Amino acid sequence: MEEKKVVLKLDGVSKSFAKVENDEVTHALSAVSATMESGEFISLVGPSGCGKSTILRLVAGLIQPTTGAVTVDGKEIKGPSPERGMVFQKPTLFPWLTVEKNIAFSLKMQDKLKGNEERVEEMIRVIGLEKFRDDYPGQLSGGMAQRVALVRSLINEPDILLLDEPLGALDAFTRMNMQDEILKIWRKRKQLAIMVTHDVDEAIYMGTRVLVMDANPGRIVADIKIEEPFPRDRSSASFVAYRNDILNKLHFGGAKAE
Amino acid sequence: MSKQVETNMEGMTRQQLKELETKEMTPFQRFLEVIIVILPFVCGILAIQEYRLVPNNSTNRNPNTYLVFLILLVAAYVIYGLVAAIKRVRGDKGVYEKLRFKAPLFSALFLLLAGYDYLTLKTGILTQPFVPCLNFVLNAAWNDREMLIECTIHTLWLLFLGYTSGVVLGLITGITCGYSKRCRYWVDPIIKFLGPIPTSTWIPIMMVVAKSLFGGAVFIIALGSWFAVTVASMNGIANVDKDYFEAARTLGATERQLVFRVAIPHAMPSILSGCTQAMSSSCVAIMIAEMLGVKSGLGWYMNWAKSWASYDKMFAALFVICIIFTVVTKSLDAVKRHVLRWQNGAEK
Numbered sequence: 003m004e005e006k007k008v009v010l011k012l013d014g015v016s017k018s019f020a021k022v023e024n025d026e027v028t029h030a031l032s033a034v035s036a037t038m039e040s041g042e043f044i045s046l047v048g049p050s051g052c053g054k055s056t057i058l059r060l061v062a063g064l065i066q067p068t069t070g071a072v073t074v075d076g077k078e079i080k081g082p083s084p085e086r087g088m089v090f091q092k093p094t095l096f097p098w099l100t101v102e103k104n105i106a107f108s109l110k111m112q113d114k115l116k117g118n119e120e121r122v123e124e125m126i127r128v129i130g131l132e133k134f135r136d137d138y139p140g141q142l143s144g145g146m147a148q149r150v151a152l153v154r155s156l157i158n159e160p161d162i163l164l165l166d167e168p169l170g171a172l173d174a175f176t177r178m179n180m181q182d183e184i185l186k187i188w189r190k191r192k193q194l195a196i197m198v199t200h201d202v203d204e205a206i207y208m209g210t211r212v213l214v215m216d217a218n219p220g221r222i223v224a225d226i227k228i229e230e231p232f233p234r235d236r237s238s239a240s241f242v243a244y245r246n247d248i249l250n251k252l253h254f255g256g257a258k259a260e
Numbered sequence: 261m262s263k264q265v266e267t268n269m270e271g272m273t274r275q276q277l278k279e280l281e282t283k284e285m286t287p288f289q290r291f292l293e294v295i296i297v298i299l300p301f302v303c304g305i306l307a308i309q310e311y312r313l314v315p316n317n318s319t320n321r322n323p324n325t326y327l328v329f330l331i332l333l334v335a336a337y338v339i340y341g342l343v344a345a346i347k348r349v350r351g352d353k354g355v356y357e358k359l360r361f362k363a364p365l366f367s368a369l370f371l372l373l374a375g376y377d378y379l380t381l382k383t384g385i386l387t388q389p390f391v392p393c394l395n396f397v398l399n400a401a402w403n404d405r406e407m408l409i410e411c412t413i414h415t416l417w418l419l420f421l422g423y424t425s426g427v428v429l430g431l432i433t434g435i436t437c438g439y440s441k442r443c444r445y446w447v448d449p450i451i452k453f454l455g456p457i458p459t460s461t462w463i464p465i466m467m468v469v470a471k472s473l474f475g476g477a478v479f480i481i482a483l484g485s486w487f488a489v490t491v492a493s494m495n496g497i498a499n500v501d502k503d504y505f506e507a508a509r510t511l512g513a514t515e516r517q518l519v520f521r522v523a524i525p526h527a528m529p530s531i532l533s534g535c536t537q538a539m540s541s542s543c544v545a546i547m548i549a550e551m552l553g554v555k556s557g558l559g560w561y562m563n564w565a566k567s568w569a570s571y572d573k574m575f576a577a578l579f580v581i582c583i584i585f586t587v588v589t590k591s592l593d594a595v596k597r598h599v600l601r602w603q604n605g606a607e608k
Binding site for chain 1: 511
């Protein structure tokens, strides 16, 4: 299947939020510019408060920029669309729907479910949860739930896949498994994937490009291409070199990161 | 429930796992088990013999009604026991376990019946006819059955009209107000003002204002249910986790779908507990309305029977009220369990 090529542009994007408790305003992003396109796997890494999730939410269309523009192929993003699928840190599966119905949710909302039932089947197969199709999300483990959330947005074959720390709440082993699963899915269709993470290793392991961000105000401080073939070796010399480089850019990581 | 258990022992049912994990019973425990299961039968026979053999303290007309009632109860238990035994032999222990669980209660029920009969009919410690023995009550219910049925239908019809209209209107206002801030702005003061007034307070006003007391009663019952359902569904909708809306929006849901496919299902537990609350307030309101004004229904029947000093009829109506409210509440619970079945899965 030939993938539609898209170019995502952030052009001098700032986003500020009014604080709830007082009259002050937080500047989550300040004049951020970047260009990303299909085939790339972008890792956004940085300390909390650097605005990496804000970038994702802007691209998703859940919020609008204060100044600047976010465009896909030159068209400004006005609101959420299934063409930009998003996976959140919490799986946010609808607890009143079974696994199967959660996966089919998006097609049903767009009135496309009729005739596309086999796509739901395929998604269930991809994550290997055939036996759990009629279970409710409350019965699933964290890893299973996040897999369902992943294919729930993938069923739309989005041009852009937004991953907001999707593995943040998982244990180390499930996490490493899921990293490989996500990469496998991404490499099949090579859509533009943007993933927010706190974990520098994860950013290098998965990304073709790592955008290092810093806080106060939120901005991109480095744009590093990872020129390593997949699958990557976490202990190779070049991997370690990338890690050191990024940790340096983050002021040895420990200083500001959580 | 025969949920597949997620272990390497493929295809095992919950029941099998439970059996595998329960310890073998000692002979004494097994003996005790048999005694417990047989006990309701023994107590039933005891109640029958008590009624038949102990001499009466007051005259007892048509003595066979209560006897038939007791025999039917004992027979029902025996049939239940037989079904459980047959199912158990065939490998399904569910019915048996339920029976075993309830058996002490059934025994207590028969003992209670025997005790009540002893205190009323046999000794007169509870004076007849003010606290009538069950035989009087059953005879009264049977002899006056046409009127009782008519009153029951009337009460149920009133309850149905008032409750459903209140719930439907409550859902509409609750959901719109939960979703739209502007709507809440206007409705909130009404709820704050009307909310603290107990529904029965309206009854005297209704008797003056309303053209028909029946319509007035419907209105009062509806008002109470409307209030309960509005508050519950408004809170339910207003507390929907923002994350679900965001997820649904990125999945292509329209504003309308956010309401019907996300907000309402998410608020369902709250909405349904509002409906249960509305039912109990309706039951209270309907009885008060029937006792004070409406000229039909079980509440009216009770009052009417009291004024004729037919205490047996009064108790008969009380039992009918108990039965219909139990049935109504149970069916509401069944609906709730079915709609909220996704909540049961949370236990792992």
